[in-house]
Amino acid sequence: MSSSSVNPGMPNELGPQLRAWRGTRGKSQLDLSLDTGISQRQISFIESGRSTPGRYNLLRLADALEVPFRERNTLLLAAGYAPIYSEGSFDDLEMQGVANALRRMLRQHEPFPAVVMDRYWNVMMTNDATPRFFSHFIDMAERPAPRNLLHLMFDPAGMRPFIPDWDQTAKSLLGRVLREAVGRAIDARTKDLIDRLLAYPDVNVEWKISVTAENTPVIPLSFMKDGHLLRFFSLVTTVGTAQMITTQELRVECMFPLDEATEIHYAELMSAAQ
Numbered sequence: 001m002s003s004s005s006v007n008p009g010m011p012n013e014l015g016p017q018l019r020a021w022r023g024t025r026g027k028s029q030l031d032l033s034l035d036t037g038i039s040q041r042q043i044s045f046i047e048s049g050r051s052t053p054g055r056y057n058l059l060r061l062a063d064a065l066e067v068p069f070r071e072r073n074t075l076l077l078a079a080g081y082a083p084i085y086s087e088g089s090f091d092d093l094e095m096q097g098v099a100n101a102l103r104r105m106l107r108q109h110e111p112f113p114a115v116v117m118d119r120y121w122n123v124m125m126t127n128d129a130t131p132r133f134f135s136h137f138i139d140m141a142e143r144p145a146p147r148n149l150l151h152l153m154f155d156p157a158g159m160r161p162f163i164p165d166w167d168q169t170a171k172s173l174l175g176r177v178l179r180e181a182v183g184r185a186i187d188a189r190t191k192d193l194i195d196r197l198l199a200y201p202d203v204n205v206e207w208k209i210s211v212t213a214e215n216t217p218v219i220p221l222s223f224m225k226d227g228h229l230l231r232f233f234s235l236v237t238t239v240g241t242a243q244m245i246t247t248q249e250l251r252v253e254c255m256f257p258l259d260e261a262t263e264i265h266y267a268e269l270m271s272a273a274q
Helices: 011-025 029-036 040-048 055-064 069-079 093-108 129-134 149-154 166-180 188-198 205-209 245-249 260-273
Strands: 114-117 123-126 221-225 228-238 251-257
Touching: 011 040, 011 055, 011 069, 029 040, 029 055, 055 069, 069 245, 093 114, 093 123, 093 245, 093 251, 114 129, 129 260, 149 166, 149 188, 166 188, 166 205, 228 260, 251 260
Parallel strands: none
Antiparallel strands: 114 123, 114 251, 221 228, 228 251
């Protein structure tokens, strides 16, 4: 996509957007000036709509404010520039190396579940262990694609009945949505996802602002099967040198047994499945 063409449609929207990002990051105009070398006066003019920055300076401001790629495109459009960050699929030639690396990661995590998700917790790829494990509890074939990991946990027709400490788990998952949002920013689709989760029966709206304090290194994700408690924790991996929207928003979540009893019973479950 060319970065030299200009879209004249939305220049007046840049100021409020930039001001909102500065507020999200808790930075004053002086802070942003010191971070970028762009004068405070110029930043004030941009935010008031009296000036439009060049594309290079706009990207410097976005970089200092840690604006995610998807939202940087929005800033560029608002300033009258064409977007420069592309959004590819795994079928694209330039994404094949990343897709192959993800498949290797998933295979190497066998026999434990591992998934690749997008920014909104939609599952894009899994290893073989993932559907085998969750199918011990529910019929995964009945879940519409793309399957969403959060809806799977919150839905009374999903995994929720098998989670013994579901209230605590729901609080911790909502906390993760806020902590792990790309660029620590809650965009409209993430807000919609949270609202839909809060709309499930017996979900307390205050959970989304709950702060969990436990004397443990991790918050376990627990399941109950045939009287056996299975306790897992997750490691989340992101792409550290992302240059595209797609790669920046990818997350690999790998589940590990938290104790020996879980590891033993998990092996029995998976052996029976095979």
